Amino acid sequence: MMYIELLKETLLQGLLFSLVVMGVYFTSRVVKCDDLSVEGSFGFSGAASAWWVMTYGSVWEAIGIGLLAGSSVGLVTGLLHTKLKLHYLIAGIVTTTAVYSLNLKVAGANLSLAAYTTVFDYARSLGSMGDLILLLIVSVAAYTALKYLLSTEVGLILRASGCNPGLLASLGRNVALYKNLGFTLSGACIGLAGSLFVQLTAFFSISGSLGVLVIGLTGLILAQMKSTTFSVMLIGGALLCQVVFTCAIALGLDPVWNYLIKASLIVLFLQMRAMQSQLVGISC
Amino acid sequence: MRYHSFLSAILAIICCGLLLSCSSSEESIKIGILQTASHPALDQARESFKNTIEQCLGAQVRFVIYNAEGSIAQARTMAQALHVNSEIRAIFAIGTPAAQSATLVEKSKPIVFAAVTDPKAAGLEEPGSNAFGTSDHVDVPALIRVMQGLIPSAKKVGILFNPNEINASLIKQEMQAELTKLGLRVQEFGILQEKDAAVAAQLAVQQVDVLLTPTDNTIAMAISLIAKIAREHSKPLIVSDNLLVAKGALAARGVDYQASGRQAAWQLLHELHYAMPEENLSASSSAQIYINQAVLKQLKLHLPETWPEPIVLIN
Numbered sequence: 001m002m003y004i005e006l007l008k009e010t011l012l013q014g015l016l017f018s019l020v021v022m023g024v025y026f027t028s029r030v031v032k033c034d035d036l037s038v039e040g041s042f043g044f045s046g047a048a049s050a051w052w053v054m055t056y057g058s059v060w061e062a063i064g065i066g067l068l069a070g071s072s073v074g075l076v077t078g079l080l081h082t083k084l085k086l087h088y089l090i091a092g093i094v095t096t097t098a099v100y101s102l103n104l105k106v107a108g109a110n111l112s113l114a115a116y117t118t119v120f121d122y123a124r125s126l127g128s129m130g131d132l133i134l135l136l137i138v139s140v141a142a143y144t145a146l147k148y149l150l151s152t153e154v155g156l157i158l159r160a161s162g163c164n165p166g167l168l169a170s171l172g173r174n175v176a177l178y179k180n181l182g183f184t185l186s187g188a189c190i191g192l193a194g195s196l197f198v199q200l201t202a203f204f205s206i207s208g209s210l211g212v213l214v215i216g217l218t219g220l221i222l223a224q225m226k227s228t229t230f231s232v233m234l235i236g237g238a239l240l241c242q243v244v245f246t247c248a249i250a251l252g253l254d255p256v257w258n259y260l261i262k263a264s265l266i267v268l269f270l271q272m273r274a275m276q277s278q279l280v281g282i283s284c
Numbered sequence: 285m286r287y288h289s290f291l292s293a294i295l296a297i298i299c300c301g302l303l304l305s306c307s308s309s310e311e312s313i314k315i316g317i318l319q320t321a322s323h324p325a326l327d328q329a330r331e332s333f334k335n336t337i338e339q340c341l342g343a344q345v346r347f348v349i350y351n352a353e354g355s356i357a358q359a360r361t362m363a364q365a366l367h368v369n370s371e372i373r374a375i376f377a378i379g380t381p382a383a384q385s386a387t388l389v390e391k392s393k394p395i396v397f398a399a400v401t402d403p404k405a406a407g408l409e410e411p412g413s414n415a416f417g418t419s420d421h422v423d424v425p426a427l428i429r430v431m432q433g434l435i436p437s438a439k440k441v442g443i444l445f446n447p448n449e450i451n452a453s454l455i456k457q458e459m460q461a462e463l464t465k466l467g468l469r470v471q472e473f474g475i476l477q478e479k480d481a482a483v484a485a486q487l488a489v490q491q492v493d494v495l496l497t498p499t500d501n502t503i504a505m506a507i508s509l510i511a512k513i514a515r516e517h518s519k520p521l522i523v524s525d526n527l528l529v530a531k532g533a534l535a536a537r538g539v540d541y542q543a544s545g546r547q548a549a550w551q552l553l554h555e556l557h558y559a560m561p562e563e564n565l566s567a568s569s570s571a572q573i574y575i576n577q578a579v580l581k582q583l584k585l586h587l588p589e590t591w592p593e594p595i596v597l598i599n
Contacts, residue, residue: 009364009389013357109450110380114388114407201356203384203407206448208356215357245358249350249365258353 008132010246014239015135016193016200019142020212021219021238023189025230026146027074028220031182032162036092037077038216040099041187043209045070045194047107050204054111059119063195070191071184073099078183082176103206111204118199131200138196139235142189149185150230158182190216215241218266225273240269313373314346315552316366318386320379320399321354323501325525325541329378329398332545340553348372356381363389374552377417380406380450387415394555398548399541401451401499416555418547420451420499420539422524424458426593427496428466430537430573431522433588434580435494438520440469442492444484444510446502447474455498455524481506482513489517499524499539507531511579518583529574530598534583536574537593572596 020038027035045066052062073095080091123130149155160168161178168175190212198204215238223237248261315337319326330349337345348366352359363385366375374394377383383397387408397417403409408417431438441463445452456472463470471492473484481502488495495514497503503510504525511532514521523529524538554560571593578599580587587595 003368006361006364006368009361013361017357104447109448109453110384110406112384112405112407114384114410197357201360201385202388203381205356205381205384207354207381211355211357242361246361246365249358249361256351258351 006246006250008129010242011132011239012135012200014242015132015139015235016196017212017215017219017242018139018235018238019189019193019196020216021223021234021241022142022146022230023186023193024213024216024220025223025234026182026186026189028217029228030150030159030162030230031179033081033088033179033183034092035074035077035183035186036089036213037073037095037099037187038092038190038213039209040077040092040096041070041073041190042194042197042212043103043206044073044099044106045191046198046204046208047103047111049195050111050113050198051106053113053116053118053199057116059116059122059199062199063119063192066195066198067188067191070194071188073191074183074185074187075180077187078180081183082179100206107204107206109206113199113202113204116202118202119196120200135196138192142192143232143235146185146189147230154178154181215245218244222266222269225270244269312344312346313341313556314348314369314371316369316372316375317347317349318359318362318366318375318377318382319349319351320359320382321501322351323379323504325499325501325504325527325539326378326399328527328541329545329548330376332542333376333398333549336546336549337553340549340558352382352385356385359385360389366390367393374556376548376552377415383408383415383417387413390414394552396548396552396555398544401454405450405454416551418544418551420541420544422455422499422538424455424462427522427524427537428459428462430535431494431496431520432466433591434522434535434575434585435520438468438493440471440492441494441496442471442473442488444473444475444481444488444495444497444503445500446476448476449500449502452498452500452503459496459498475500475502475506478502478506481509485510485513489513489519493519495519495521497521497523504528507533515579515582520579520583520585526572526574529576532576532579534576534579534585537572574598 024038027033048069049062049066052065053059077091077095080086081088120131123134157173158178158181161175165175219238219241222240223233226233244262244265248258317330319330334347350362352362359382366372367390375386375390377386377395377397378399380400383400384406386395392414395415399420400406401419401421403419408415443456443459445456447453460470473488475481475484507528508531511521520534523533523536526536526538526540529536550560573593573595575595575597576599577597
């Protein structure tokens, strides 16, 4: 089938951005502090990974570096919020702004990795669907790990730090510590995505993180049409979000209308959800 | 049950998109265009590419135009959409990220690119590649000769540029090296966003004798404002994009995006085996100096008696 590659591209990006959606879920729904430093973590981990590949040539280590870079951005946002008492929205904006300079310093405006064998090239050498399977494994592994974490005692306290910090404090627990953990985990997820994205596109661009926050939030909202807990729907939401984006492109209309189509499709989906719950008579 | 309806919704959307995109076509040539973002210079390259192709092939040519609006993820999906459309014979990529996305996804159809400053650094000049195109690299020494010819007394030069733009940063470095070699002092003024332009320009006119800019998208957007501030303070403004001279800069000897678009079209037609005069393929239109007469008069400057290259006077 002719469009199989377009579908594959949609799935690739959907799986990749599912990591961002999981990250956004952690800050927005678990510790209940919407983090606007998503594009900061995504961009910084991309820049750090690209720089690592250029300098040391190891694409696998670069993923670890990206993960570290992303989590450090998350941690900084968390510290600004918990220690310096900045509002979390401001903390996110401040970190993203600061990280922009770091990106320029570390990687510059554009860094091509075309000459290097990326992890996706390795995966493709094993089979034509290798890259898709690789991302599927990464996405499911990240999901499973986080799902497990949420079921442990640490996960329970993490959730309490968001929905009932007063109780947590009365039990003698350090709320700030757990909030920071939430921010860091979110940053790590997004950092993983940023590092993989740079390897997928084979170049780092300073504008590469543009729109990632919107993708993360849209995916999250679409996922929550079905389930408000940490469920597989987070991956589903990210995939659906990419399907919407690809459809807007595949419609082939005047590109000027792209964003309007995207917005309309999202409204349509949310409307479908509202109609569905009316029909069933209950809301979930 | 719910998951089922959810999945069917996804499938419905996919089918919808596919059906609508599979429009039937007559005997025509389709060319895909992938543009990095909306921008006057890139738009000019696109329009002049389209016009040139249409002039040569007439009504039988159709264009499928995508604009990533700055998003790399979108650029990739769009490149993939062009790749899978078997009716599309070739791709025209405008701007470095678009060209990089297209070359990574498309390995067989010819890709011609324009508005890329350093194709080698961008990884576009791999051996055996199906990509080729025009570079918009400015001849920096020649541009600086123009500056010195017009303003021999200049001692301190201010370079206005956006450090985020790889093209701008590269040319800025070259300018800096060249100016330092000539014993001139250089001061950099970074403009990260269009709204910073006014402040940076105000600051620059206080401190330097001449303002110089590389090819830079942000500068291009804010050029009217920068030119106005420069004129108000009687400071010459030399730019690298020929089309900006009409918008109030003093002079340019650099890139002409209309010419790059035209040349990309010629290169592509040659690749697709259409007869093409040889000189079209190698012609460089940048060996012309553009000078804004009104600004020249306002700054009380004079053209030197002799000049090795042709001069185009504007206004």
